[in-house]
Amino acid sequence: MIKIDSISKEYLMGDNKLLALNNINVSISDGEFVAIMGSSGSGKSTLMNIIGCLDVPSSGDYFFKDDNISKFTANKLAELRNKEIGFIFQNFNLLPRLNALENVVLPLLYSGKNQKERNNLALKALEDVGLKDRIHHRPNQLSGGQQQRVSIARAIAGSPKLILADEPTGALDSKTSIEIMTILNNLNAKGITLVLVTHEDDIAKYGSRIIKMKDGQIIEDKKNVSN
Amino acid sequence: MSLTDLIYLSQKSLRSNILRSVLTSLGIIIGVSSVITMISIGSGARQEVEEQIERFGSNNLILRSQSSSNRGVSMGVNSINTLTLKDMEALKNELPAISAIAPRVSLSTQIIANGNNWLATVTGTTNDYFNLGNWKFELGRSFQDDELDSGSRVAIIGKTVQKNLFGTDSPIDEVIRINKVPFTVIGLLDAKGGTAWADLDDTIVVPLKTAKQRLVAKKFPGDQIRSMTINVSSSDLLFKTEKDIDTVMRKLHKISANGNPDFVIRNYAQFLNARQESSRVMSILLATVAGISLIVGGIGIMNIMLVTVTERTKEIGVCMSVGAKKRDILLQFLIESLMISLIGGLIGIGLGLGVIFGVSEYFNWKMSLDYMSLVLSFVFSSSIGIIFGFYPARKAANLNPIDALRYE
Numbered sequence: 001m002i003k004i005d006s007i008s009k010e011y012l013m014g015d016n017k018l019l020a021l022n023n024i025n026v027s028i029s030d031g032e033f034v035a036i037m038g039s040s041g042s043g044k045s046t047l048m049n050i051i052g053c054l055d056v057p058s059s060g061d062y063f064f065k066d067d068n069i070s071k072f073t074a075n076k077l078a079e080l081r082n083k084e085i086g087f088i089f090q091n092f093n094l095l096p097r098l099n100a101l102e103n104v105v106l107p108l109l110y111s112g113k114n115q116k117e118r119n120n121l122a123l124k125a126l127e128d129v130g131l132k133d134r135i136h137h138r139p140n141q142l143s144g145g146q147q148q149r150v151s152i153a154r155a156i157a158g159s160p161k162l163i164l165a166d167e168p169t170g171a172l173d174s175k176t177s178i179e180i181m182t183i184l185n186n187l188n189a190k191g192i193t194l195v196l197v198t199h200e201d202d203i204a205k206y207g208s209r210i211i212k213m214k215d216g217q218i219i220e221d222k223k224n225v226s227n
Numbered sequence: 228m229s230l231t232d233l234i235y236l237s238q239k240s241l242r243s244n245i246l247r248s249v250l251t252s253l254g255i256i257i258g259v260s261s262v263i264t265m266i267s268i269g270s271g272a273r274q275e276v277e278e279q280i281e282r283f284g285s286n287n288l289i290l291r292s293q294s295s296s297n298r299g300v301s302m303g304v305n306s307i308n309t310l311t312l313k314d315m316e317a318l319k320n321e322l323p324a325i326s327a328i329a330p331r332v333s334l335s336t337q338i339i340a341n342g343n344n345w346l347a348t349v350t351g352t353t354n355d356y357f358n359l360g361n362w363k364f365e366l367g368r369s370f371q372d373d374e375l376d377s378g379s380r381v382a383i384i385g386k387t388v389q390k391n392l393f394g395t396d397s398p399i400d401e402v403i404r405i406n407k408v409p410f411t412v413i414g415l416l417d418a419k420g421g422t423a424w425a426d427l428d429d430t431i432v433v434p435l436k437t438a439k440q441r442l443v444a445k446k447f448p449g450d451q452i453r454s455m456t457i458n459v460s461s462s463d464l465l466f467k468t469e470k471d472i473d474t475v476m477r478k479l480h481k482i483s484a485n486g487n488p489d490f491v492i493r494n495y496a497q498f499l500n501a502r503q504e505s506s507r508v509m510s511i512l513l514a515t516v517a518g519i520s521l522i523v524g525g526i527g528i529m530n531i532m533l534v535t536v537t538e539r540t541k542e543i544g545v546c547m548s549v550g551a552k553k554r555d556i557l558l559q560f561l562i563e564s565l566m567i568s569l570i571g572g573l574i575g576i577g578l579g580l581g582v583i584f585g586v587s588e589y590f591n592w593k594m595s596l597d598y599m600s601l602v603l604s605f606v607f608s609s610s611i612g613i614i615f616g617f618y619p620a621r622k623a624a625n626l627n628p629i630d631a632l633r634y635e
Binding site for chain 1: 629
């Protein structure tokens with residue numbers, strides 16, 4: 001599904017060039033559950049942002065389903081994010097003015113689905129994460145775990161092939177973290193490719209494959225045998 | 228993303244900060260209400276002038292007798308009639324710019340007819356009076372030459388006189404008694420309505436000669452008359468002719484150039500010009516207020532939209548991460564600023580209507596609501612919203628998704 005071919009990413013910090021990613025090569029197949037680990041500054045978030053088409057590499061090629069998307073325009077990338085990729089963030093990133101249902105509908109608005117269709121899809125997604133009775137609550141009326149479930153519903157509402165989760169349990173207690181990871185596991189079991197960024201071993205062990213990064217390079221890439 | 232979805236999202240974010248939205252549109256509110264008031268004052272003044280011309284005829288000067296004041300003590304307007312038919316003939320002969328003159332004698336007296344009593348102003352004049360004063364006939368006819376020459380007892384009456392003496396019945400061929408003298412009614416004038424100072428329809432018109440012989444022989448002896456309505460052939464000559472009449476009259480009455488005249492010339496155009504001028508000054512003032520407040524209002528909108536874009540940078544990042552294109556973000560912010568300015572426009576229209584109503588009610592100043600001004604206000608306020616909202620909206624749309632998402 002994903003093939004990353006000698007990708008580097010440079011940032012300019014004043015006069016200094018910071019090499020966030022240094023010549024990375026990695027492939028991810030359909031249905032994999034990949035956990036990317038590393039300490040802060042290791043380049044794991046940068047890699048995930050590039051995989052999620054939120055950021056573009058300084059050099060190298062990125063193939064998503066055989067398309068070389070390093071050549072895509074901003075609008076084509078937006079379309080790709082809309083149709084193929086779902087995001088789950090550490091601090092949920094829900095729009096505070098919209099209720100749960102409207103937040104989940106948001107990506108479907110941008111894909112131009114009609115009102116009936118997108119409402120049905122959003123309701124189904126909220127049902128899948130067990131929040132059917134909370135659809136008219138605003139984010140500030142929901143607990144952290146509920147908010148993260150809304151954001152999972154938003155990620156899956158458009159039936160993407162790939163879901164990216166950036167420290168999805170970082171702001172949650174351990175009991176709620178387990179609930180969230182169980183939901184993600186179930187999604188992976190249904191065939192959705194999952195890429196998870198974390199620095200916690202407990203969370204990483206849910207993955208079927210663990211990639212460890214340090215200083216912009218992959219230092220370890222192996223199947224998770226404990227699973 | 229459809230327009231209704233965009234409007235839904237925009238009103239949601241405007242409503243979340245309703246006080247700010249209304250304050251932001253204050254400039255537009257003031258600007259639009261000024262535009263509406265300005266246009267109404269202008270078209271009201273124009274209409275009033277047209278109505279006055281319709282009533283009193285255009286290009287007319289009124290020449291009236293005036294008792295010369297003696298050491299500041301006026302002898303009263305009616306005490307001496309200094310104008311004569313000779314003056315009228317002389318003016319006609321000397322000034323080619325004069326196309327017609329209607330002489331006038333008048334008295335206020337008791338009218339009896341049909342068992343009813345009425346006090347009306349009786350005017351003795353010629354047929355020119357009807358032409359110059361823009362009078363139309365509802366029934367009957369004007370005077371015939373032999374009636375004017377022989378001093379026949381015929382009368383033409385106004386609507387108010389008809390109403391009070393005959394009700395709605397036709398007065399033609401009825402006999403009315405003016406100062407006990409019987410007159411036959413030969414015509415009924417069309418209604419003109421009242422002005423602030425007089426009911427123009429409360430009038431009776433008889434031939435000049437008849438009036439002088441039978442009604443006002445003592446008041447206007449010989450060829451004395453009360454006043455004359457002088458029609459000038461073109462409006463360009465109106466002011467020059469006014470001066471010429473003054474010169475000719477001083478020569479006829481042997482009054483030096485700086486002596487006190489025993490006549491007065493009323494130029495109705497002067498009043499109309501003053502009225503038009505004052506409403507023009509008012510319009511310019513309001514146009515300035517409107518222009519400045521629309522621009523200030525636009526800058527206010529731009530300012531608030533820039534703040535909003537900064538405040539919602541992270542939100543923009545979230546929208547982009549779930550698939551919003553540049554166009555979607557641009558449109559959303561553009562529609563927000565358009566909505567602010569349109570709401571301002573609507574409130575401004577309301578305020579403007581209130582001002583128009585208040586002014587015309589309390590100052591008795593004629594204002595007419597022009598529907599074009601409503602359309603114009605909408606065009607004004609929406610273009611302000613789009614023009615001043617464009618820069619902030621483009622700034623939002625051009626954000627890099629990952630930078631926006633990381634913004635704290």
